[in-house]
Amino acid sequence: MKKLPGVILLALLSVSVFSQSNRTFIRGTVTDRSTGSPLAGVVVSLGSKNSLTDEAGHFTFGKQHKGSYPCTINSLGYQSYTTTIPANDSVTDIAIQLIPSVFFLEPLEVKSVRAAELAPFAKTNLSKEEIAKSNLGQDIPFLLNQTPSTVVNSDAGNGVGYTAIHIRGTDATRINVTLNGIPYNDAESMITYFVDLPDFASSVNSIQVQRGVGTSSNGPSAFGATINLSTNEYHDQAYGELNNSFGSFNTWKNTIKAGTGLINDHFTIDARLSRVSSDGYIDRASSDLQSFYLSAAYLNKKSSLRFNLFSGKEKTYQAWYGVPQDSLATHRTYNPAGTEKPGYPYNNQTDNYTQTHYQLFFNHSFNNNWLFNTAVFLTRGYGYYEEYKANAVFTDYGLPNLTVGGTTVTQSDLVRQRWLDNYFYGQIASLQYRKNQDEITLGGGWTKYDGSHFGTLPWIQLSNALKDFRYYSYPAVKTDQHAYLKWQHRINAHWLSFADLQYRHVGHTMKGFEGNAGLNVKRDFDFINPKAGITYTNNGWQGYLSYALGHKEPNRDDFQASPVNQPKAETLHDFELGMEKRTAAYYYGVNFYYMYYRNQLVLTGQINDVGAYTRINTPNSYRMGVELQAGARPAPWLHISGNFSISRNKINAFTEYIDNYDTGGQKSVAHQNTDISFSPHMVGGLTLDFLPVQHLECSLLSKYVGKQYMDNSQDEQRKLNAYFTEDLRIGYTIRNKGLKEWRLVAQVNNLFNRKYEPNGYTYSYISNSALTTSNGYYPMAGTNYMIGLNLQF
Structure with a gap:
């Protein structure tokens, strides 16, 4: 057995030498x-x-x-x-x-918000082919896992259902996401719920991830990254696809795609129907996800008109409570959701939501120099999550006490539903001028969010008379108007300058919050965000230097602070310096960044004067780091690519507040120069692609994430351990054997069965004069697999 590695190495060398003579x-x-x-x-x-x-x-x-x-x-x-x-x-x-x-095909709605190839910003582009390789049912964040400075997690533990992404340590509330240039972030929380777009990756033809503030975009400001997804692809030939996959935890993905190609030289229609289901790794963390996509376009030499209609419907059993620390070692899949019900957990402790998107695009080329684009859209969202609550106090729900058999009853078991009913609509537009050495884009848009938060009680154990009682209703409106001007100028054959100026106005009107129904908030924010940079290119080399200023309004929950202690907007100064070398055989690059925050909103544990935990503005904090990337093809059968990020993420000073149950107050603890939560110092990814024979590709995907802290105290008892995982993917493709293409894909995730937790929460309190820290974790599944068969007609 000791000779086996040497035999394998000798065999590989022999194959390599032989193949070199026949290449x-x-x-x-x-x-x-x-x-x-x-x-x-x-x-x-x-x-x-x-x-x-x-x-x-x-x-x-x-x-x-x-x-x-x-x-x-x-x-x-x-x-x-x-x-x-x-x-x-x-x-x-x-x-x-x-x-x-002869047709106008260029998707200006995407081009206007994306960073061009020579723009002076850190970015990664993923093609349709790269996306399809791993698209076996996991959500979009997991398809981006190998991009630089990225950490992903999943409530259910297997990448299906609710998922989340951090880029450079910043969470989804600070990552701007657009679908064909149209804002997607939830207008109030600014979180991106990819669970509401089941299997959307099957309709995406390209993704760009910008790190840092990046270029001006539509929607909330980018405070760490931007993710642009594009679906507006043109197919000139008719096609059909049938993609099915199955794997661990009874996970299924079924997708049907079809397109007409060009009809009568002007029309094209594309459609998709998908279903994704899984039992999840965590107990009862099931997902039942359904979606469709329909796109119809009219094209001619100067113009294009396209209408997109797509919708996602999700029903997931709640798994967002995490696994308590005392259960992690003995019962890693424990799910406390629904356990308030006596006996077996409540079987409908679920999240239910349907989101439908309507998008209408018009592109027009006036001549070779002037291009115009506009789009109008409506996003309709409607749904609720349901919870079983034991011994709920009637007065907490605005209910009268009951008299049963002469006895006054003040509490009862009940089921509650918390609803969201919202409309998000608006328009975007851009006008582009291109001539000689200049490219100028004038763009902007407006959006309006009209939403209602309300709660109902579909079941009360001791009373049916109050069934479906609405115990709260909080309407909210948010408006956003923005405009930007971008100018890219080629100074000479090697130097390119970039300038970008954005103005944004945001208005919030909110009437009531949970636990504070009488608090009405009306706030307005005006932001000016300049960006500038320069790029140098020569003989495969590219270097750039840029500065970008970003501002971000608070989230809905931040406004609960109180009428007199309202949050301030956040400010970010982002400096980027990068260099890369690309040839046909290899590439390597390095990017340095420094992101300085003013008034960053962070959780300190402090209870405000209305009894809620909300984020507090901290005066000074920063992130700085270096991102390394490289790739090479040392042999025709081997391709290596990877990235590694090293960073320092600090809050200069903040005060932590700890609940003191002995006194009924809070203890304050001053901290200096502590790590920002969920910001690992090191993140890396490595991909090895082996091509042993024609049509067969084997890939080993490795991921390393360093230690993270779950709050800003940098307390070792409140951390997530570092982890290193490896996935194995094998793809075999057959062409022109009865069908246009057959592709069999098998992927084994967490190949070596590592036990790791990429996300969690922490809460500390004082009781009986002792400090107790309670942690919860979101563990990922051990070794698991997915197998897929994709057929193209």
Whole structure:
């Protein structure tokens, strides 16, 4: 057995030496057929591999097995090109001319908010092919897990149902998310609930993740990252797909996709129907998720009109309470939800929500220099979560006490539902001017959120007379108007400047909060957010320096502070310095950042004068770090890519407040220079792609996340341990065997069965003169698997 590693190594070396003598380089140039100009950023697909053309239109694939390879070239604004490349010589050169499309296809609604290839910001782009590789049922955050500085978690423990993402330590309330340029964050909490978009990844054709403040966008300000998802893809040929996967915890994903291609040279329709279900790793953490997507477009030479209708319906058993620390070692899957009910846990302790999106886009090209885009949208949300409450006090629900058999009864078991009923609608627009060395974009939009929070009591143990009693109702309205101007100017062949100025006005009107029905809040905020940077490119090198200023309004819960102690807006100064080198065989890059916060809102444990725990503005805090990325193809059968982030995330000074049950008050503890919660010092990802034979790809995905603290005290008793996990994915593709493509995918998550918790909570209190810390955790599943079969017609 001791000789086995040496035998394996010798065999691999022998295969490598043999393969080198039977390989060929494939390279080529892509140009515009009408002008002869080279085309940069064109996606060239060779079998299962992809490459991008450089500024001279060149692309290169490393040494390949001799033979014939299907090749597809796609670029926005050009007709798709498909050919077969015979690779029989040591070097194969090809020249490809793309024909400009007679239709207006460029999705300006996305282009106006995304960072361009040479924009001076840290960013990662994921193609449709990269997304599809791991799309076996897990939510969108888990598809982004290998991007730099990213940490993901899941309430149910397996990536299905409620999931969350942190980028550079910032949570989802500070990550701006857009769908085709349209804001998606919840207008009040600013959280992104991807659970309301089941299997949306199956309709997404590209994702861009910007780290830091990034470029101006629509919706809430980016205070750590931006995620742009695009679905407005054009298919000129009819297609059909049937994607099914099954795995651990009775997890199923069933997806049907179809498209008409171009009808009568102008019309196209795309549709998707999906269902995702899972029992979850955590007890009773089941998910039943359904969704559909429909997009219809009219295209001509100068304009496009597109209508998108998509909807998601979710029913999940609540798993958001976490696992108490005393159960973690003996019962990692314990779920306290529903256990207030005597006997068996309440079987309908569920979250139920339906969200439907209506999007209408119009793009128009006036001439070669002027482009216009506008979109109107409506997002309709409606749903509730249900809870069993034991011995609920009637007066807490506005109910009268009951007299039963001559005895006054003040409490009873009951079931309550907490509802959200909301409309979010608005418009975005952009006007773009491109000529010679300049690209100028004037954009903006307006949105309005009209929502109602209310609670009902569908069941009361001792009384049916008050069934469906509405025990609270809190309406809220939020408006947002913004405008931005972006200017990108090419100074010369190597230098490019970027400037961006945004104005944003936000208005909040809220009538009542939980526990404080009489508190009415009307607040307005005006923000000016400038950004500027410069980029240098030369011979595969790219370097950039940028500064961006961001402001962010408080969340709904922050306004509960009191009428006199209202929260301030947050301010972020973001400095980015990056450099990268890219060739056909390898790339590497480094990005330095410094993010300085003024008045960042953090939890301190302090109870305000209305008895609620709310976040408090801290004067000074910062994040600074370095993000390293690299990738290489040392052999034709091996591709390596990875990233590693090292950061320092500090609050200069804050005061922690601890409940003292002995006195009925709170104890204050002053802290200096402590770590910001949920901000690990080190985060890394490594992907090894093996291509042992044609059509077979094996990938080993590794992830490391350093120690995190669950609050801002930097107390070692309130931490999440570091963890290192590895996933294995195997994909085998067969083409033109009865169908256009067969793809079998198998993925084993947490290959070595690590026990780890990427998220949690902590609460400390004083009782009997002793400090007690109570922690809860959200553990992830041990070794689990998913198997999928994807068919393309």
